[in-house]
Amino acid sequence: MSDPVTIVTFDWVPDMPRGFVRDLRVRWLLEEIGRPYTVETVPLRGKVADHFRQQPFGQVPFVRVGGLTLFESGAILLHLAKGTPLLPEGDAGAQTLQWVIAALNSVEPWVTNWMIARLFRNDPVLIEAAMPTMTLRLTQLQDVLADREWLVPQGFTVADLLMADVLRIPDRDDQLAPYPGLAAYKARALARPAFAKAYADQMAHWQKAGP
Ligand SMILES: N[C@@H](CCC(=O)N[C@@H](CS)C(=O)NCC(=O)O)C(=O)O
Incomplete structure (x- = not known):
């Protein structure tokens, strides 16, 4: 038990x-x-x-x-x-860990930076300053997902759960619209019961x- x-x-x-x-x-x-x-x-x-x-x-x-x-x-x-299965063994596990850290350390900080500027402060100067780094990361992530359904070939993992949750933040303000690949990935994750x-x-x- x-x-x-x-x-x-x-x-x-x-x-x-x-x-x-x-x-x-x-x-x-x-x-x-x-x-x-x-x-x-x-x-x-x-x-x-x-x-x-x-x-x-x-x-x-x-x-x-x-x-x-x-x-x-x-x-x-x-x-x-x-x-x-959300945290596989072996190489897939190492890749899952890699993407968990990427979600939390390489994507979420820039999304959070933008979120503070746009959703908390709504300050045009701060928003403009936050956009380039967020859009760079979103573009790079969309490139990765171009040829795969989930971040790790074995299927949906805890890394996708975290990454999709991070992507919900820009999506709130329609910021995923220029990234149809990312929007589809986020929608696939959120469609899970x-x-x-x-x-x-x-x-x-x-x-x-x-x-
Ligand atoms: N890195 C932390 C961040 C936690 C976090 O930012 N929590 C927010 C709620 S989502 C919070 O407690 N905010 C209130 C505060 O920071 O005082 C985690 O992932 O658990």
Whole structure:
């Protein structure tokens, strides 16, 4: 019997990040592998010391798996995907890890930079400064995906889950429109029933939290 999993997320967030808070990645992975979980919350407004003890940056998500507490969505996903087809063995596993790190380290920072400029600040100068690096990475990623369905030949892995979730951010503002290959890849990933379930469950959580 595997250890019970608890996802910890915020008790409430404003409208804008609803559906995008990174506990979604963990919910999605757990739905993919059919592993049940429970959800607990920490306050967003008035963060408490116990939160920082479990996530030193005062962020979410973090999880408890048996006696282990783990933060960083990438680390959580890799831990939970171990032993499942979402994290294959051997060379495919190494390639999966490579693409997990690429999603988090080579694509997400530039997308986040743009997101802050456009969605948080909506500052034309910052947006213009953020665009070249984001568009370069999106172009390069689309080139990679030109001849494959998923990042690793063996099929959908935790790397695709992360990459597709990262791509949801520019897609929010129609920024994937110039990249039909990327838009199709993101749509393939999001068409998975596990994503729909995870998304609906996260939105139900915010619904319960109130406006
Ligand atoms: N690298 C972290 C980033 C976590 C993160 O940015 N979490 C956001 C929610 S999606 C958060 O907690 N924001 C509130 C804050 O930074 O204070 C991860 O992937 O887990």
